[in-house]
Amino acid sequence: xxxxxxxxxxxxxxxxxxxxxxxxxxxxxxxxxxxxxxxxxxxxxxxxxxxxxxxxxxxxxxxxxxxxxxxxxxxxxxxxxxxxxxxxxxxxxxxxxxxxxxxxxxxxxxxxxxxxxxxxxxxxxxxxxxxxxxxxxxxxxxxxxxxxxxxxxxxxxxxxxxxxxxxxxxxxxxxxxxxxxxxxxxxxxxxxxxxxxxxxxxxxxxxxxxxxxxxxxxxxxxxxxxxxxxxxxxxxxxxxxxxxxxxxxxxxxxxxxxxxxxxxxxxxxxxxxxxxxxxxxxxxxxxxxxxxxxxxxxxxxxxxxxxxxxxxxxxxxxxxxxxxxxxxxxxxxxxxx
Amino acid sequence: xxxxxxxxxxxxxxxxxxxxxxxxxxxxxxxxxxxxxxxxxxxxxxxxxxxxxxxxxxxxxxxxxxxxxxxxxxxxxxxxxxxxxxxxxxxxxxxxxxxxxxxxxxxxxxxxxxxxxxxxxxxxxxxxxxxxxxxxxxxxxxxxxxxxxxxxxxxxxxxxxxxxxxxxxxxxxxxxxxxxxxxxxxxxxxxxxxxxxxxxxxxxxxxxxxxxxxxxxxxxxxxxxxxxxxxxxxxxxxxxxxxxxxxxxxxxxxxxxxxxxxxxxxxxxxxxxxxxxxxxxxxxxxxxxxxxxxxxxxxxxxxxxxxxxxxxxxxxxxxxxxxxxxxxxxxxxxxxxxxxxxxxxxxxxxxxxxxx
Numbered sequence: 306x307x308x309x310x311x312x313x314x315x316x317x318x319x320x321x322x323x324x325x326x327x328x329x330x331x332x333x334x335x336x337x338x339x340x341x342x343x344x345x346x347x348x349x350x351x352x353x354x355x356x357x358x359x360x361x362x363x364x365x366x367x368x369x370x371x372x373x374x375x376x377x378x379x380x381x382x383x384x385x386x387x388x389x390x391x392x393x394x395x396x397x398x399x400x401x402x403x404x405x406x407x408x409x410x411x412x413x414x415x416x417x418x419x420x421x422x423x424x425x426x427x428x429x430x431x432x433x434x435x436x437x438x439x440x441x442x443x444x445x446x447x448x449x450x451x452x453x454x455x456x457x458x459x460x461x462x463x464x465x466x467x468x469x470x471x472x473x474x475x476x477x478x479x480x481x482x483x484x485x486x487x488x489x490x491x492x493x494x495x496x497x498x499x500x501x502x503x504x505x506x507x508x509x510x511x512x513x514x515x516x517x518x519x520x521x522x523x524x525x526x527x528x529x530x531x532x533x534x535x536x537x538x539x540x541x542x543x544x545x546x547x548x549x550x551x552x553x554x555x556x557x558x559x560x561x562x563x564x565x566x567x568x569x570x571x572x573x574x575x576x577x578x579x580x581x582x583x584x585x586x587x588x589x590x591x592x593x594x595x596x597x598x599x600x601x602x603x604x605x606x607x608x609x610x611x612x613x614x615x616x617x618x619x620x621x622x623x624x625x626x627x628x629x630x631x632x633x634x635x636x637x638x639x640x641x642x
Numbered sequence: 643x644x645x646x647x648x649x650x651x652x653x654x655x656x657x658x659x660x661x662x663x664x665x666x667x668x669x670x671x672x673x674x675x676x677x678x679x680x681x682x683x684x685x686x687x688x689x690x691x692x693x694x695x696x697x698x699x700x701x702x703x704x705x706x707x708x709x710x711x712x713x714x715x716x717x718x719x720x721x722x723x724x725x726x727x728x729x730x731x732x733x734x735x736x737x738x739x740x741x742x743x744x745x746x747x748x749x750x751x752x753x754x755x756x757x758x759x760x761x762x763x764x765x766x767x768x769x770x771x772x773x774x775x776x777x778x779x780x781x782x783x784x785x786x787x788x789x790x791x792x793x794x795x796x797x798x799x800x801x802x803x804x805x806x807x808x809x810x811x812x813x814x815x816x817x818x819x820x821x822x823x824x825x826x827x828x829x830x831x832x833x834x835x836x837x838x839x840x841x842x843x844x845x846x847x848x849x850x851x852x853x854x855x856x857x858x859x860x861x862x863x864x865x866x867x868x869x870x871x872x873x874x875x876x877x878x879x880x881x882x883x884x885x886x887x888x889x890x891x892x893x894x895x896x897x898x899x900x901x902x903x904x905x906x907x908x909x910x911x912x913x914x915x916x917x918x919x920x921x922x923x924x925x926x927x928x929x930x931x932x933x934x935x936x937x938x939x940x941x942x943x944x945x946x947x948x949x950x951x952x953x954x955x956x957x958x959x960x961x962x963x964x965x966x967x968x969x970x971x972x973x974x975x976x977x978x979x980x981x982x983x984x985x986x987x988x989x990x991x992x993x994x995x996x997x998x
Contacts, residue, residue, distance in 0.1 A: 418647070418650070418651075421651055421836065421837075421838040421839065422838050424647075424838075426644060426647035426650065427643065427644055427647035427648055427651070427839065428643065428644070428647075429643065429644065534838075534861055536856070536857070536858035536859065536860065536861070537643055537856065537858065538858050538893075539857075539893040539894060541643075544858040
């Protein structure tokens with residue numbers, strides 16, 4: 306009989322790890338609280354830098370793990386430590402004994418309504434990056450007008466923001482904003498598009514090319530300065546105030562749509578089960594890796610491993626690479642090596 | 643505008659406001675600007691609502707105005723505040739209500755600073771003792787007086803003789819609220835409704851039948867900003883801010899503005915005259931301005947007090963169109979009679995802004 310490995314979370318980290326564990330001869334058991342696999346990526350439209358459809362990635366992974374045991378709409382009710390492993394109790398009454406558990410519970414998108422000055426949930430045409438991806442994917446969204454004349458993107462919403470309780474950079478938002486700005490410009494060629502940023506952190510392969518292209522080919526305007534407040538005009542347009550710190554002047558623009566680049570924050574539910582089995586939690590609320598260089602997949606508890614954004618903000622390629630590494634780590638652990 | 647979104651935020655910013663027994667301190671400037679407002683506060687709270695609101699003539703400025711003008715060190719302002727708290731303690735009260743927004747912000751800032759730096763509080767206690775031989779307890783509850791009127795808004799509504807409704811159309815009056823900067827922008831959790839979408843005045847207006855109108859520059863400073871107005875060379879900047887607000891609210895057909903700050907109603911009222919004379923532009927209907935009222939004046943109006951007993955004749959902008967719209971009776975001949983019926987004399991009328 307093949308050995309069970311419980312994977313907490315059915316996002317791309319859990320799916321990729323399951324794929325690798327199947328190849329290595331194990332029985333991965335994915336526990337996912339939602340009714341579908343793919344996590345945040347399932348809601349995404351295209352992935353940078355190749356603009357590949359996000360749905361293709363989720364589909365490929367789904368096909369590859371058809372032999373895995375998958376519990377959707379299922380929660381972990383408890384995890385108990387045994388002398389040589391764990392017993393994972395599920396909300397459907399199933400209990401799974403195993404020697405290894407993979408935490409792949411991902412992140413939460415920052416609740417943009419907490420940045421009250423931006424008016425998410427108060428003004429009609431303020432949306433988040435996630436809302437925009439869903440719209441790109443075909444979802445109806447009455448907040449997006451038919452022919453916007455001007456659109457703004459606010460970077461770092463809830464990221465690098467001590468007031469919001471999050472000091473971490475979410476890594477992907479800068480590039481996501483550039484990508485989404487280009488996609489919007491392609492749909493609305495006459496629209497003026499502004500990106501309000503405090504720093505641009507475009508570190509990945511081809512990211513800089515995207516940024517240059519966004520300016521040269523698409524005419525997207527990058528304004529270094531934070532948005533201070535958003536209001537609504539009598540015509541239900543948005544009035545946005547910001548500071549252009551490069552020119553040293555305050556500015557005010559009227560927009561038809563404002564997209565808030567909500568950052569990645571820790572999943573608060575994780576802290577609950579982390580306490581029960583004494584997993585270390587980092588100062589940013591994410592699960593704490595054994596070390597952040599050579600042991601990022603490992604926890605402080607034997608047999609408990611991590612992959613993806615449960616330990617911090619990650620890009621999609623980083624998440625997939627970590628999932629593969631975690632599967633190999635688990636394999637080595639179960640072999641006793 | 644998604645009203646439910648605002649309601650969600652309002653729920654997050656509700657503060658505990660005891661129902662009775664308040665130690666009340668006045669503003670340095672309100673009695674000069676709008677002389678009946680603080681008088682109406684004590685009248686309404688004591689005689690209409692039957693609350694215990696105590697004040698002593700021995701209290702002084704809180705020092706906030708000088709502190710925010712950069713002419714007073716914070717430690718000196720703290721010692722003044724400590725003396726105010728000592729007077730409250732001696733009077734046997736623990737709930738402290740400030741009539742001035744800047745005082746409220748100043749008290750909140752001092753209490754928060756003492757919380758973060760207890761050694762500083764100890765030093766201030768020592769300084770107060772050496773200077774005055776007084777000791778104090780910190781207030782259990784700190785409120786701005788608009789918090790209290792907000793707290794009792796529904797009781798006022800029950801006793802109201804008028805509602806903030808157009809008597810001819812039955813439509814709620816279109817009212818803009820303006821919150822003093824020092825109310826919640828420094829400490830959002832200390833203000834009812836928070837800093838971005840404060841509810842303190844909105845709650846009153848809604849309870850009394852009116853409708854609050856949002857506009858893009860709602861959050862913008864009235865223009866007073868101490869170092870703007872008090873430095874004479876900066877007064878152009880002061881009025882330009884007020885102008886910006888009126889330009890922004892122009893498309894909305896605002897019929898009245900309600901405020902909770904000493905300076906805001908003064909500048910938003912008086913600058914309308916200045917703007918009209920400079921630019922020829924007025925923002926009310928038929929050449930009038932938009933009346934700017936304090937929340938006590940508004941409460942007094944709905945409770946049926948005589949508009950001239952509320953001091954509305956001392957506003958620059960004529961309030962008569964608003965009174966007519968609501969249906970509040972008034973005697974035009976009594977407008978410039980004082981409380982003892984002494985003739986207060988008549989002011990010169992502006993050339994552009996229509997007044998009576």
